[in-house]
Amino acid sequence: MKLVNLIGAGILGAAAQMASAAGLPGPLVTPQWLHEHMNEVTIVDIRDDMKTFTAEPKFEVDKKTGKKDLVQTGGHLAGAISVDFGKIREERTVDGVKIKAQLPTAAFFTKAMDDAGLNKTDKPIVIVPTGESVDSMDMATRLYFQLRYFGEPRDKLAILNGGVNAWLQAGFPVVADKAATAPGNWTAGTEDKSILASMQQVKEGLQKGSDQFVDARPTAQFLGIVKKPINKTAGHLPGARSFPTDAIVKPVGAAHEFMTADDYKKIYAEFNIQPNAPTVTYCNTGHLASGAWFVTHEILGNQNSKLYAGSMIEWTNLGNPTVGLQ
Structure with a gap:
């Protein structure tokens, strides 16, 4: 009986562990x-x-x-x-x-x-x-x-x-209490450099024409009509394609939501962006571009998509060329 109980307890414990790691x-x-x-x-x-x-x-x-x-x-x-x-x-x-x-x-x-x-x-x-x-x-x-x-x-x-x-x-409740202050024990692991583009890699991609560059900023910034003060020059990377900020998500009431893979394929076609081509996304600081990377890499499944985290703030302040009205 004890053995049966132990086996039963083990099975229940394993099931609970599997349930806790949904x-x-x-x-x-x-x-x-x-x-x-x-x-x-x-x-x-x-x-x-x-x-x-x-x-x-x-x-x-x-x-x-x-x-x-x-x-x-x-x-x-x-x-x-x-x-x-x-x-x-x-x-x-x-x-x-x-x-x-x-x-x-x-x-x-x-x-x-x-x-x-x-x-x-x-x-x-x-x-x-x-x-x-x-x-x-x-x-x-x-x-x-x-x-x-x-x-x-x-x-x-x-x-x-x-x-x-x-x-x-959706009708679910929230709370308004203060955040817990106990420190965590998370630690960074091995860096996955397959999803990151460096400035040197961007230069090489532009020279060879091997990468598709996708600009995730508002259209006026892409065109060089306006620029953020943090950038030294206006405009975009030579040959880049625009995936404007307001096309990345859709408003649903007071929320903003990502769309389906089929939706993004249609949107990319409108902007002449190839969903499966080697792609580098960028913006001003790598914030908005992370959304474009998420769409390309995670939703569309393009595993050859990278984020240029340095983006225009690094590119322009280190004297690299841009194309635009100014």
């Missing part, structure tokens, strides 16, 4: 999926306005329909750890020039994750932005990229599509 359905999860698997994943909230983490969301009732509409982001998913987007990148010196908002060192990123309370576990990580804008969704993709780059496997990472706003619109 597989992710893909790089994106829905609010419904996350609601059903909250205890089986690590939820990582990322945003740049940290006040909203402990604020209550605001709703307005449509007088005609009686429908309650979300009008202001607030709160977070229960149990989430909090990551400040402004603290996951660092200033680096390249060829004697200080460049802001660059891909951090392993030590810097490890500290940022540990300060946020991220632990090394077998649980998958679900990244949750606010979802209020394309900028917000691309904060999630930038954190996703860095976790991938520093060793987290693809099958252990996902983003909540539409973020907190989609969660609220």
Whole structure:
């Protein structure tokens, strides 16, 4: 009887362990999926306005329909750890020039994750932005990229599509308590350089014509009509194709969501972007471009897609050429 009990306990224990390590359905999860698997994943909230983490969301009732509409982001998913987007990148010196908002060192990123309370576990990580804008969704993709780059496997990472706003619109609750302050024990692993393009690799790709360059900034910046003050010159990389910021996600109520692979194939065709060609995405600092990389690499499955994390801030401040109106 004791042996039978031990075997039974072992089977139940193994089943519980398998249940606690639920597989992710893909790089994106829905609010419904996350609601059903909250205890089986690590939820990582990322945003740049940290006040909203402990604020209550605001709703307005449509007088005609009686429908309650979300009008202001607030709160977070229960149990989430909090990551400040402004603290996951660092200033680096390249060829004697200080460049802001660059891909951090392993030590810097490890500290940022540990300060946020991220632990090394077998649980998958679900990244949750606010979802209020394309900028917000691309904060999630930038954190996703860095976790991938520093060793987290693809099958252990996902983003909540539409973020907190989609969660609220689905009728699920949020909390407004302060984030836990206990330090984590996450550590950066082996760097996956297959998803990162260096400035030298960009130069070589331009010279050989071997890579497709995709610019993820607003159209006016791509054309050189305007430029960010952080960039020395306006315009885009020679031969680059525009995948403008407002085409990366679609608004759904107060949320912004990534689309399907079929949708992106149609969108890429409109912008003359080849979904399966060797591709390098870039923007100003590698923030918006991480969204374009996520679409190309993770949703469309183009494993020969890289993010130029240095982007235009590095490219222009080190004197490299651009094409544009100015």
